[in-house]
Amino acid sequence: MTDFENRSPEGAKILSTISTSSQPKSAPGYVAFHRRELDAILRVYGHKVAEGEWRDYAIDHLADRAVFSIFRRTSEMPLYRVEKIPELARKQGAYRVVAASGAILKRGHDLPTVMRVLDKPQLSLVSS
Numbered sequence: 001m002t003d004f005e006n007r008s009p010e011g012a013k014i015l016s017t018i019s020t021s022s023q024p025k026s027a028p029g030y031v032a033f034h035r036r037e038l039d040a041i042l043r044v045y046g047h048k049v050a051e052g053e054w055r056d057y058a059i060d061h062l063a064d065r066a067v068f069s070i071f072r073r074t075s076e077m078p079l080y081r082v083e084k085i086p087e088l089a090r091k092q093g094a095y096r097v098v099a100a101s102g103a104i105l106k107r108g109h110d111l112p113t114v115m116r117v118l119d120k121p122q123l124s125l126v127s128s
Helices: 035-050 111-119
Strands: 002-007 013-018 056-061 066-071 080-084 095-099 104-108
Touching: 035 066, 035 111, 080 111, 095 111, 104 111
Parallel strands: none
Antiparallel strands: 002 013, 056 066, 066 080, 080 095, 095 104
């Protein structure tokens, strides 16, 4: 393993590690979505993009959670966040959908079930 020290544009030190082993290693201490989880999320996301409701997304892998943020416009705050928090897996379920207000819309153990809260048609006002 070889270490390289760089500086970011802000002047902070960055330590890069290049692995010379042939086996891939996951980043220790970070939570990430697995392929099937991303498939479930992107399936709902794709439908909403096709309907013109959503336009952008971001994925964050943090020490305690993975977050899939959904945006109506790129410059806005996330409309919804789909979070995976493994610490809560035995209690309330590892998955939850959080609205822009911070309210938890749905939580549970099964991601496709939790994602259904976003797949429901939105109510709209009809003028007479």
